[in-house]
Amino acid sequence: MPAWALKIGATFATLIALVGSYDYTTHHLYNAAAPLHPPVDGVTGQVVEVTPRPTGAPAPTATPLPSLLAAKRGQVRPSSSPGPLITLQPGVRATALPSITLTHVS
Amino acid sequence: MEAQTFIWVVARVMGLASYAALCISVVSGLALRTSVLDFLAKNRALRALHDFTVWLWIPLGAAHVIALLFDNTARIELIDVFVPFQTDYGQLAIGLGTISLDLLVVILVTSWMRRRMNNTLWQWIHRTSYIAFLVLFLHAYLAGTDFDSPLISSISWSAAGGLALLAVSRLFFGRLAE
Numbered sequence: 001m002p003a004w005a006l007k008i009g010a011t012f013a014t015l016i017a018l019v020g021s022y023d024y025t026t027h028h029l030y031n032a033a034a035p036l037h038p039p040v041d042g043v044t045g046q047v048v049e050v051t052p053r054p055t056g057a058p059a060p061t062a063t064p065l066p067s068l069l070a071a072k073r074g075q076v077r078p079s080s081s082p083g084p085l086i087t088l089q090p091g092v093r094a095t096a097l098p099s100i101t102l103t104h105v106s
Numbered sequence: 107m108e109a110q111t112f113i114w115v116v117a118r119v120m121g122l123a124s125y126a127a128l129c130i131s132v133v134s135g136l137a138l139r140t141s142v143l144d145f146l147a148k149n150r151a152l153r154a155l156h157d158f159t160v161w162l163w164i165p166l167g168a169a170h171v172i173a174l175l176f177d178n179t180a181r182i183e184l185i186d187v188f189v190p191f192q193t194d195y196g197q198l199a200i201g202l203g204t205i206s207l208d209l210l211v212v213i214l215v216t217s218w219m220r221r222r223m224n225n226t227l228w229q230w231i232h233r234t235s236y237i238a239f240l241v242l243f244l245h246a247y248l249a250g251t252d253f254d255s256p257l258i259s260s261i262s263w264s265a266a267g268g269l270a271l272l273a274v275s276r277l278f279f280g281r282l283a284e
Contacts, residue, residue, distance in 0.1 A: 001145040003154035010130045010155060014162045016125035021119040025254065034251040037170060038181055059140040 110178055115175035117180070118251055120257065124166035125246060129265045131159035132239055136272045169206065189201065198250035202241050209238035236273055 107115070120165065134156040137143035143152055174182040179238045182200070186192050190201035216223060243266050252258045 001151065003147070003151040003158075006134075006147055006151055006155040007158045010127075010134075010159055010162060014123060014127045014166070016165075018119065018123040021122035021252075021258075022115070024255065024258065025115045025118045025122075026107075028252065028255070029115070031251050031254070033254050034200060036249050036251070038179055039196050074115070102109060 114174050114179065117170055118175055120166050120170035120173060121246070121250070124163050124170055125242070125262065126265075127159060127163035127166055128239065128242065129269060131156065131163055131281070132235065132269050134159060135235070136276055140272060140276050142272060152221060164214070166255050167207070167210070172212065191276065196249060203245035203249065206238045206242035206245055206275065209234055209241070213238065 129180070134152055137152045138149055138156060146152075147155075170183075171187055174180045174189070175184065181195075184201065186204060188204065190204035190208075191197045193200045213232060213235050216228055220228050228277065243262075246262065247253055250258075255261065
């Protein structure tokens with residue numbers, strides 16, 4: 001086989017890999033199981049206003065949570081704040097059922 | 107698609123495509139020293155292919171790195187491209203990519219300067235391409251967002267396994283019998 005045929009074959013194989021990878025990644029934009037999860041930068045607690053504010057009412061201000069502020073390079077990123085602890089009253093027992101993760105209000 | 111999402115897609119696509127192009131480059135290089143592709147072409151044509159593959163994997167690899175530099179989420183800085191283990195997350199996974207890039211740059215530059223170099227020295231430097239490919243594979247395995255996909259994982263592992271088999275046969279048996 002001549003060299004030019006090998007070069008065309010190699011280019012074609014690379015193009016197939018390119019197109020195939022593009023097709024795969026556009027159909028799988030986000031992968032929760034990805035090995036690397038870089039810290040999110042610029043979390044400022046922005047509030048999106050969805051309902052009209054009454055005239056004259058003070059505008060709500062967003063306060064960023066300190067635990068969510070991104071760490072700069074070289075700094076240790078603060079961990080999220082620990083969850084609230086509950087104390088059961090005497091006579092109340094914890095259930096073995098799975099905890100409720102979704103509530104619905106109609 | 108948002109600009110940042112597009113950059114993220116470009117980084118992933120270019121990473122996967124450059125891996126494929128590098129596999130072709132390594133297999134064509136191995137074919138020069140083994141007779142594994144003798145059924146396909148003569149050594150002269152294989153050498154031309156090996157030299158040509160540079161123009162496939164360099165642009166793709168460069169696009170992978172440049173896209174990551176512009177990706178606000180990945181937070182890769184220029185120093186991370188050349189100095190390993192400087193990132194504030196995934197130090198090993200990203201650092202391996204940096205090491206493989208550094209090795210590939212050295213291999214590439216010395217190949218272009220081959221006629222002005224001592225041949226034995228050039229050969230030993232060029233042999234580090236096996237290490238560079240191994241490190242690159244580990245980088246892809248540890249950092250690759252798409253590496254857990256059965257399709258991509260099976261193709262990547264198969265390619266790496268085939269190349270490893272060829273490299274071991276080259277190491278222990280030299281040029282295979284005609």
